[in-house]
Structure formats: C-alpha cells, structure tokens
Amino acid sequence: MKISFEELVRIVTEEVVKELAKNGITVDESGINSSQKVLQPKSLEIDMSEFKTPVLTENSFWDIDTAVKELIVPANTVITPGAAREIKIREIVINYKS
DSSP, rough: OOOOHHHHHHHHHHHHHHHHHHHOOOOOTTTSSSOOOOOOEEEEEOOOOOOSEEEEOOOGGGGSSOOOOOOOOEETOOOOOHHHHHHHHHTTTEEEEE
C-alpha cells in the first residue's frame, strides 16, 4: 500500500487538530483556502433532563452533525447497542457530566 505525502500530511494534521480541540485549543485557519481547511471537531451537550433514565439511541444520531466528535451526556445515561455502533463508526468521544 502506498500513500502520498500530501495525504499523510492531511491525516496527521486532522489528528493534531482533534487533539488540540480536546484540550480547548482552536486553530486559526484564516491563512488557508477553503479546500485545505480541516474540519474542527465539534462538541454537543445533549439535554436529557426530562428523562427519568436518559437513553442514547441510534435514532438520536439522525439530527447530530457528522462533525460532532464529542457528546456530553448525563452521568447515568444508558447507551443502546445501536448508539454504541454509531459512536464507534463516527469516532465520537462520550463525556459524562454529573
């Protein structure tokens, strides 16, 4: 298998931007054109306050942007197998808040 240098740089850059975003650091992309921009991973907090037992299902992902890479859910949230599959496919990090 061969990979071009440009593709390698793109992959490494995306991973570095993801790690920086996890640490709260944003990257200024104003100096590059739109075709070179790396998608900033997004965080999304899901409000499940109306649920006695919060449940994250596969259907929950229908309205979630594919750029979302972190979900913040209540500490006692139940994650269904379908949701777990979506989390794995989309490489989403789940953070629990108390």
